[in-house]
Amino acid sequence: MNKILRYCLIGLFLSLIFACEVDSNCGSINVDYVTFDVVELNAEGREVEKTVLFDSIKSPQAIITIFQQPDTVDLLLSSFRLRLNPEGDTTDFYFYYDEQVDTIRFSHEKINRVDSPECGIDMEFIGLDTVLQTFDSLIIVNDTLRRRQDETPNIKLFIN
């Protein structure tokens, strides 16, 4: 009997270790912005970083202009990030530069998760795709919006 009791207690004790998961804190890995790298192909056909001077970047869904000269010096860009529309399942961006305008319409899904009363709602954007785009070329590298340590972007924009 002692032996059975001992095994039961050891079994429960070991299971208890697995059952003691730590509460989450407010640090979610999910983000609500798309990261872009602007690149061009050099003479050898390799991707190289390109800096573009944007006049402004706008979204018709947004209540403010996302970037506007001369409000910021950040418009000389090779990599940047833009927030997605959290209310709908599409977000449009108009990029004004070199006296021309290019457009991207993203489609995306959003899944809400209650983090805690203190931390509020955590949003997970998944399935990022383009409905239309007018740049030379565009590659979706990551279709899920997460904080990444390797700093790979969600989107590679090719501008020649």
Place this chain on the structure above:
Amino acid sequence: MRRLILSFLLINIFASAVVAQIGQAPPTADTTENVIKKEPPKPKVPKSFYIPTGLRIGADLVGLGISTIGTKRDRYEIQGDIDFHRFYLSGSYGIANFKESGDEFTYENEGSYFRIGVDANVLKMDPDFNTLTFGVRYAVANFSESLATNRIDPVYGAYSENFTNPDVSARWFELTTGLRVMLLENLYTGYTFRIQLSRKLQDASNFRSYDIPGFGLSEFKNRWTFNYYIVYRIAWREKKVFIPGS
């Protein structure tokens, strides 16, 4: 963090209990005697002992306390078991609802859950039929939940959304240990400590579930909980104590 500290305290209590209860080896007899003595064959339990003698039904006092004192959760749970000698077929059923709100959301759920499983009693010859059991359970919860958000995005402005998961189901396994002690004739009280493992959710498609009736916060796959029951035994047959050799 509070949960982690509580968990470690519980592990410590558990470890101390194990050491105190079973850490001491039984006194060994003289070795020469051990060699000569042959253990008699174990007496068999008569089959009649496996015929159920009664049904124990009870209510969970923790759930009643939470419903009475707290404002966020209502939970009512009944529990029952039926004996087959030292083994018990055990089940419980509960209904629960939960509300939580923050600056930018309101969450609600409502549903029911049940657990079914078996317990083995390790107290062999207690004349009052007090029990110390170890057991396993399979648990299922069915519920609906809704989430209303009201947020302000710095770029896209204020917006509000409503989501509903109408038919969510969850299942998990439990390892349990429980104690029932007789207070009065046929009236027992005691706890069941539960380690809940391997939680799985289905049909929570419109937003991620926050809370599961009978389980708790769904961000955890494994967790622990306990119930404190007051139990009444409806006996229809005299339960005999099996004394080996009698």
